Amino acid sequence: MVSRLIILCFVSYATALINAGFGSKLSQFDDIIMSISVLSHVSNVSSGTQCVILCLQTNACVSVFYRRQHRRCQFHDVLFMSPEDGEQETGTEYYSLKTDGCPPGYVQNRLLNFCYQLHLNKINHNNGLADCTSRGEHLVVIDTEDKQNHIVKQITSSSASQRFSYYIDGSDADTEGQWLLHDGRPMTYFAWSPGFPENKTPNFDVITASKIIPEYIFTWQDRSPVEKKYYICQKDL
Structure with missing residues (x-):
């Protein structure tokens, strides 16, 4: 029961982070993956919102792909603008990071x-x-x-x-x-x-x-x- 409450709290917190403006989901990139400007990968990740939290902890991170079938975050130091540049991969989600008043659709380099x-x-x-x-x-x-x-x-x-x-x-x-x-x-x-x-x-x-x-x-x-x-x-x- 306790573990279930912890999971629910984490999901609520992660969703709140997205809703509060720390990450914007770019749905035009669904089922797309990019192979350039990759900073790093993190495995065993349960959701795209958790990827955003991890991106927040990586100062060079500007955007992140969540690869659902691999439970993996792929961090980037640029914001992609052309879905047609990517490769098809079922089950991906793409988020741009936005903090400190930097609006959606803008590039934020925190470094x-x-x-x-x-x-x-x-x-x-x-x-x-x-x-x-x-x-x-x-x-x-x-x-x-x-x-x-x-x-x-x-x-x-x-x-x-x-x-x-x-x-x-x-x-x-x-x-x-x-x-x-x-x-x-x-x-x-x-x-x-x-x-x-x-x-x-x-x-x-x-x-x-x-x-x-x-x-x-x-x-x-x-x-x-x-x-x-x-x-x-x-x-x-």
């Missing part, structure tokens, strides 16, 4: 205290910035090599997100060659593509992360804000 969302519609810089601002956000700040590497890994993890260029935070509109973030801080980290910044005209004063050639995947270019690109919004936690 970098980083919450952001890729937007796969092409618009100009001002409209992309306005969309981010409408939710109290800003274009994504990439101010370390670790963040740059993570963004590249996230973008390249799903075919849906492997678009050509994304607007990110940074501008030299006030003074040519002096790059500032949205809050006025001078930029100290750059991941320019070879030959950039071009500084061809005063209008090339915003930054895109662009896929030029395989050796330079989503390195940076200075571009005109009137060009239509994809964009990435960041929510501060």
Whole structure:
């Protein structure tokens, strides 16, 4: 009787974790499994909600597959966006982790205290910035090599997100060659593509992360804000 109560309490607690917002089940990935960006596996797990609890205990974990037939969690450090990229496997469930106010559908890297969302519609810089601002956000700040590497890994993890260029935070509109973030801080980290910044005209004063050639995947270019690109919004936690 006691053991049964313990099991019921655990199930209630695990369900509460999901309902409270620590994990979002992505049903479009049911019966799908991904074989890339795998952090680790844990066996003898009774449910997807327990997988979410274990993901919470793994700081690098961004999302998790529960493989019901194997009673196994498969942890990932990216959020997948394209079910068609996966392989069929009956009985899988997929959850994204969301904590500390990072909304569903956003990528949360807890190691970098980083919450952001890729937007796969092409618009100009001002409209992309306005969309981010409408939710109290800003274009994504990439101010370390670790963040740059993570963004590249996230973008390249799903075919849906492997678009050509994304607007990110940074501008030299006030003074040519002096790059500032949205809050006025001078930029100290750059991941320019070879030959950039071009500084061809005063209008090339915003930054895109662009896929030029395989050796330079989503390195940076200075571009005109009137060009239509994809964009990435960041929510501060």
